[in-house]
Amino acid sequence: MAxxxxxxxxxxxxxxxxxxxxxxxxLLEQQADExxxxxGAAISIKKILVREPxxxxxxxxxxxxxxNFEDILGDPGISIVVELIGGTEPAFDYVTAxxxxxxxxxxANKQLLSQQGxxxxxxxxxxxxxxxxxxxxxxxxxxxxxxxxxxxAADLKSVYGIVNGTTNYILTEMNRxxxxxxxxxxxxxxxxxxxxxxxxxxxxxDAAAKMAILASIAFHTGVGLDDVTCTGIEDVSSLxxxxxxxxGFTVKLLGVAKLYQDKxxxxxxxxxxxxxxxxASVSGAYNAVFLKGTAIDEIMLSGPGxxxxxxxxxxxSDIISVVARRGAPGFLEYPVAYSDRDFYPDDxxxxxxxxxxxxxxxxxxxxxxxxxxxxHEVSIQSVLQKGRGARAELVMVFxxxxxxxxxxxxxxxxxxxxxxxxxxxxxxxxxxxx
Amino acid sequence: MAxxxxxxxxxxxxxxxxxxxxxxxxLLEQQADExxxxxGAAISIKKILVREPxxxxxxxxxxxxxxNFEDILGDPGISIVVELIGGTEPAFDYVTAxxxxxxxxxxANKQLLSQQGxxxxxxxxxxxxxxxxxxxxxxxxxxxxxxxxxxxAADLKSVYGIVNGTTNYILTEMNRxxxxxxxxxxxxxxxxxxxxxxxxxxxxxDAAAKMAILASIAFHTGVGLDDVTCTGIEDVSSLxxxxxxxxGFTVKLLGVAKLYQDKxxxxxxxxxxxxxxxxASVSGAYNAVFLKGTAIDEIMLSGPGxxxxxxxxxxxSDIISVVARRGAPGFLEYPVAYSDRDFYPDDxxxxxxxxxxxxxxxxxxxxxxxxxxxxHEVSIQSVLQKGRGARAELVMVFxxxxxxxxxxxxxxxxxxxxxxxxxxxxxxxxxxxx
Numbered sequence: 001m002a003x004x005x006x007x008x009x010x011x012x013x014x015x016x017x018x019x020x021x022x023x024x025x026x027l028l029e030q031q032a033d034e035x036x037x038x039x040g041a042a043i044s045i046k047k048i049l050v051r052e053p054x055x056x057x058x059x060x061x062x063x064x065x066x067x068n069f070e071d072i073l074g075d076p077g078i079s080i081v082v083e084l085i086g087g088t089e090p091a092f093d094y095v096t097a098x099x100x101x102x103x104x105x106x107x108a109n110k111q112l113l114s115q116q117g118x119x120x121x122x123x124x125x126x127x128x129x130x131x132x133x134x135x136x137x138x139x140x141x142x143x144x145x146x147x148x149x150x151x152x153a154a155d156l157k158s159v160y161g162i163v164n165g166t167t168n169y170i171l172t173e174m175n176r177x178x179x180x181x182x183x184x185x186x187x188x189x190x191x192x193x194x195x196x197x198x199x200x201x202x203x204x205x206d207a208a209a210k211m212a213i214l215a216s217i218a219f220h221t222g223v224g225l226d227d228v229t230c231t232g233i234e235d236v237s238s239l240x241x242x243x244x245x246x247x248g249f250t251v252k253l254l255g256v257a258k259l260y261q262d263k264x265x266x267x268x269x270x271x272x273x274x275x276x277x278x279x280a281s282v283s284g285a286y287n288a289v290f291l292k293g294t295a296i297d298e299i300m301l302s303g304p305g306x307x308x309x310x311x312x313x314x315x316x317s318d319i320i321s322v323v324a325r326r327g328a329p330g331f332l333e334y335p336v337a338y339s340d341r342d343f344y345p346d347d348x349x350x351x352x353x354x355x356x357x358x359x360x361x362x363x364x365x366x367x368x369x370x371x372x373x374x375x376h377e378v379s380i381q382s383v384l385q386k387g388r389g390a391r392a393e394l395v396m397v398f399x400x401x402x403x404x405x406x407x408x409x410x411x412x413x414x415x416x417x418x419x420x421x422x423x424x425x426x427x428x429x430x431x432x433x434x
Numbered sequence: 435m436a437x438x439x440x441x442x443x444x445x446x447x448x449x450x451x452x453x454x455x456x457x458x459x460x461l462l463e464q465q466a467d468e469x470x471x472x473x474g475a476a477i478s479i480k481k482i483l484v485r486e487p488x489x490x491x492x493x494x495x496x497x498x499x500x501x502n503f504e505d506i507l508g509d510p511g512i513s514i515v516v517e518l519i520g521g522t523e524p525a526f527d528y529v530t531a532x533x534x535x536x537x538x539x540x541x542a543n544k545q546l547l548s549q550q551g552x553x554x555x556x557x558x559x560x561x562x563x564x565x566x567x568x569x570x571x572x573x574x575x576x577x578x579x580x581x582x583x584x585x586x587a588a589d590l591k592s593v594y595g596i597v598n599g600t601t602n603y604i605l606t607e608m609n610r611x612x613x614x615x616x617x618x619x620x621x622x623x624x625x626x627x628x629x630x631x632x633x634x635x636x637x638x639x640d641a642a643a644k645m646a647i648l649a650s651i652a653f654h655t656g657v658g659l660d661d662v663t664c665t666g667i668e669d670v671s672s673l674x675x676x677x678x679x680x681x682g683f684t685v686k687l688l689g690v691a692k693l694y695q696d697k698x699x700x701x702x703x704x705x706x707x708x709x710x711x712x713x714a715s716v717s718g719a720y721n722a723v724f725l726k727g728t729a730i731d732e733i734m735l736s737g738p739g740x741x742x743x744x745x746x747x748x749x750x751s752d753i754i755s756v757v758a759r760r761g762a763p764g765f766l767e768y769p770v771a772y773s774d775r776d777f778y779p780d781d782x783x784x785x786x787x788x789x790x791x792x793x794x795x796x797x798x799x800x801x802x803x804x805x806x807x808x809x810h811e812v813s814i815q816s817v818l819q820k821g822r823g824a825r826a827e828l829v830m831v832f833x834x835x836x837x838x839x840x841x842x843x844x845x846x847x848x849x850x851x852x853x854x855x856x857x858x859x860x861x862x863x864x865x866x867x868x
Contacts, residue, residue, distance in 0.1 A: 027729060031587040037654070037772040038586045134584070140730040142584035149758070150568070150576040150751040152472045153465040220471070278736075281712060295461060295747035296574040299737035302712075303730065313729035317584040324583070325759060338471040 007036050010323055011046040013072030013103075015094055016084035017057060017065075020108060020135070021048070023312030024082065025060055031316070039323045047072045049085075049094075073097050080322055082315060083107040092116055099123045099131065106318040108135035108311060114209035114225040117216060130325065132318035137210040138163055138287040140310035141303040142317065147217045147291070154293035159218045160256040163210040165285035165305035166201035167233050167253040169193040171241075171270075172283045175250055180238045193285050203232040204268040207255045214289070215257035215266045220339040223257075223266055229346050231269040235424045240356055243384070243395045244272050244426075249354075250280045254429065263344035272354050272428040347404035352381075352428040354397050357413070358420040361392035365418045369394065372416070376409035377401070397428060441470050444757055445480040447506030447537075449528055450518035451491060451499075454542060454569070455482070457746030458516065459494050465750070473757045481506045483519075483528075507531050514756055516749060517541040526550055533557045533565065540752040542569035542745060548643035548659040551650060564756050569748035571644040572597055572721040575737040576751065581651045581725070589728035593652045594690040597644040599719035599739035600635035601667050601687040603627040605675075605704075606717045609684055614672045627719050637666040638702040641689045648723070649691035649700045654773040657691075657700055663780050665703040669858045674790055677820070677829045678706050678860075683788075684714045688863065697778035706788050706862040781838035786815075786862040788831050791847070792855040795826035799852045803828065806850070810843035811835070831862065 012028075014021055025045055028035070036042050045064065049072060050057075053065035069090075072078055081098035083105060085091050091112050098105050099120065107113070113120070113136050124131040134144045147159075162168050166188060173184040185202070188194035200206045208228040215223040233253050244251050249272035257266040273280045278300055282288040287305030292298045304310040359365045366383065373380060384395040398406070410423050446462075448455055459479055462469070470476050479498065483506060484491075487499035503524075506512055515532035517539060519525050525546050532539050533554065541547070547554070547570050558565040568578045581593075596602050600622060607618040619636070622628035634640045642662040649657040667687050678685050683706035691700040707714045712734055716722040721739030726732045738744040793799050800817065807814060818829040832840070844857050 027587055031589065031729075034589075034654075035587055140588075141733055142580050145584055146576050146580065149755055150579055150748075152754050153461055153469055153750040154574075154747055155465065155468075220468075276715065278712075278715060281710065281715065293747075295465075295743055295750075297738045297741070297744055299575055299735070301733070301735050303733035307731070309729055310731055313588055313727075314584075316587040316729075320586050321583055 007040055007042045010041045010043045010080065011075075011078045012043065012080045012082055012319065013075065013078040014045050014048045014082045014084065015069070015072070015091075016086070017048050017050050017060070018084065019308035020311045020315065021084045022057070022059055023308045024084070024315050027309070027312050027316050028319075035320060039320055041323050043319060043323060046078055047075065069094055069097075073101055078103065080104045080106060080319060082319065083109055084315070085109075086111065088112050088115055095120060095131075096123065099127050099129050102127055102129055104130040104132075104322045106132045106315055106322060108133070108315055110136040110206070110209040110213060114212040117213060118222040118224070130322050132322060133213070134318045135311045135314035137213055138289060138301075139165075139303065139305045139307060140313045141287060141289065141301045141305070142314070143214065143289045143301050144217060145317075145321065146301065147214065151218065151291060151293065151296070154291070154296045156218050156291060156293040158256070158258040158292045159214050159289065160254060160258070161289035162252055162279060162282050162287050163214075163255045163289065163305065164201055164204075164207040164253055165287060166194045166198060167204075167207070168282065168287070168305075169285050170202070171233065171236070171251055171253065174236075174238055174241050175245065178238055178242065181234070181236060202234055204230040204253065207253060207268045211255035211257055211266050211268060214255070215264060218257060218291070219259065219264050219341060221264060221341040223264065227266060227343060229267040233270050236270050236426065237356075239393075240354075240426060243356060243386070244354065246384075247272070247354075247382075247395075247397065248275055249273060249428070250275055251426065252279055252282075254279075260344040260349070263342045265344040265346065265349055267346065270426055272426055274430050277430050347402070347407070349403050350400050351403055351406070352398060352400045352431050353406055353425040354395075354428050355410075355423055355425045357394045357396065357423055359392050359394055360418040360420065361389050362418065366394065368416060368418055369413060372412050373398075373409050376405045376412075378406055378409045441474055441476045444475045444477045444514065445509075445512045446477065446514045446516055446753065447509065447512040448479050448482045448516045448518065449503075449506070449525075450520070451482050451484050451494070452518065453742035454745045454749065455518045456491070456493055457742040458518070458749050461743070461746050461750050462753075469754060473754060475757050477753060477757060480512055481509065503528055503531075507535055512537065514538045514540060514753060516753065517543055518749070519543075520545065522546050522549055529554060529565075530557065533561050533563050536561055536563055538564040538566075538756045540566050540749055540756060542567070542749055544570040544640070544643040544647060548646040551647060552656040552658070564759065566752035566756060567647070568752045569745045571647050572723060572735075573599075573737065573739045573741060574744035574747045575721060575723065575735045575739070576748070577648065577723045577735050578651060579751075579755065580735065581648065585652065585725060585727065585730070588725070588730045590652050590725060591728065592690070592692040592726045593648050593723065594688060594692070595723035596686055596713055596716050596721050597648075597689045597723065597739065598635055598638075598641040598687055599721060600628045600632060601638075601641070602716065602721070602739075603719050604636070605667065605670070605685055605687065608670075608672055608675050609679065612672055612676065615668070615670060636668055638664040638687065641687060641702045645689035645691055645700050645702055648689070649698060652691060652725070653693065653698050653775060655698060655775040657698065661700060661777060663701040667704050670704050670860065673827075674788075674860060677790060677818070678788065680818075681706070681788075681829075681831065682709055683707060683862070684709055685860065686713055686716075688713075694778040694783070697776045699778040699780065699783055701780065704860055706860055708864050711864050781836070781841070783837050784834050785837055785840070786832060786834045786865050787840055787859040788862050789829075789844075789857055789859045791828045791830065791853060791857055793826050793828055794852040794854065795823050796852065800828065802850060802852055803847060806846050807832075807843050810839045810846075812840055812843045
């Protein structure tokens, strides 16, 4: 490149101009000098797709806006499409068309990737284009780049952590203040950490989408949203949190992707974690991901899981990675899902459990319950008797057990006359006997 | 690439075959299948430079070994040189020659990079080659890749953390068992966490070299080993650790690179950290690095800081990154040190301090000492009086103060008749009044 011609110019077509989109725009402008020095390219947004182009918007000149995707797709000067509209439609059509036309794609869309990722990765490969999606998981934390580019030879065995900021904020509040779930949720909504309809977050579905993406990349196999077994935090009560604390645990919503005998198991569930576990101190809207593998022992990445500026930072770093790798084969020119692994059934996983059981306050109750667990070869590690009369409870912790056996025991326990409410066990991670 | 021709073949010349070298060799063999699927290339080690090629070595065929660097440099089939011999000579000559000859370089050599990095980066750029050095800092933790490729637009303001496993192991032992420094060091040597001559580690020089590398990359400016002010852990006593614990702190050796008014300050020193600080729970030989910036808030990466297999994993991930980017412009084709920042003087930094002072057990001592601090406008936050008679001590914590003022006060304090030993203050990080 001759000095007189100036830096190479790279033009972006941006789809969507919400919080993240406008932050991407301003970050590219503020950091233009740094980015040009680091990559040798001047990167700018040429067109922005929005529903109402005529509405005046701060920070971007009105003539950039369009409501016609063809203005971006058909512009040969635009080499990168940044998709920030979310959801599967029309995002899927736009991303597919961009890749078909040889444009690189950067997206923050976890719904799209957890449902159509496998197809899109293959398409990018066929078209010798790039698709990057750092912002789809764990905000500003560069876990996707690390998994794709630094962990190829690490022989990963598990990827797990806290990948949903909303539920982590709620659980942190419940733990910190003793608040009930509904009150902590209301506070999260008040402070902007939870949406008006928080279903996707609290049900664990958001975390499940992210774990599907992480598992696909970490284990080189197709994992879709439907392959992730998912339990949310709706049934975690302030009593559970208080008892957990008494036992030396805190409660977190975990995403866990693990290999068992080379088969993969991916799940999202609330779990009790020892207070001194590094994930126990990940609080508020922060995220943290552990990578465990033969060659690396255990690496943790943590940081802000969301926020307009943080997510925009991840999008911009993807744009820079696309630019820095222009002309080179990318990791994803080769099949992502080359391992094509089988799934390991949830029933066969061995886990530890905690159980709070509302029971009748009468003699022989514990004996009756212990007998059922014994019949299913479920071994009780500890029992606390709590409350009296109408509030009598048993708080039990179990030794590791095959989940199918535990589930069978729990079903039978739930049918006992002396048990007054549906048993809702919570898994325990990192206990000494594991 | 036609299917019939098989995967592209990439040959490596390996310099050195110690613990890391032999682990790189076996990791490349064990993970060959994964690596080929991810990159489309078959990567293998063609030649290995050692002092005594005729000595039989496990895991590698004897005809790979040579004691002549020219066998590697002059082989056009070798496109990547992996330097694992350490030290500055002859490593510098080998790496320079490899880059001059258009070969990519992967190195784990922190001494070399902290002293000649700037020159080597420029050379790689001129030759349109790549130099990668993930293993030079923090073992398996991919902090170099994250800094170079994910943080370009993050507007970083500080990079700090625990980057030396030996001293962290020693301090963790002292904190856990109350052991004296000499005993903890002996234990570290016994377990292989410290070398027979541990000077480079305990003096902080090893951490300083790593911080020079991290600061160069994070702030795009030339930082050499000599630019890093360095205090080791030799003077941290078990009393300091006990008093720190009483005050709610633990002691860690920190590396800190920070921007002050766009100027850079890089230092290594022991520091008191609040028990609930995320770095406080990084124990044993683990490392952890925090990245703070406008666009990312705060990201932490942690994991094993050393170990043959872990360091080899970082080397192999660099090799894979070189291969994946073959033919593309790399980040380092552009000047690394484009910011060319001034240094911010240590004297002007504002810090908090802890001070244990052995004093005469007589009336008026505290008054005399407090008067000196007052004259230098150093404000005392708390004082504990410890011991009696010949073991009388004052344990003091100070509000944040300009370091030059504190140093002047300390010098005068050291000259007081009532003070029985040289005052050795320790910095305090993350206190509430900062």
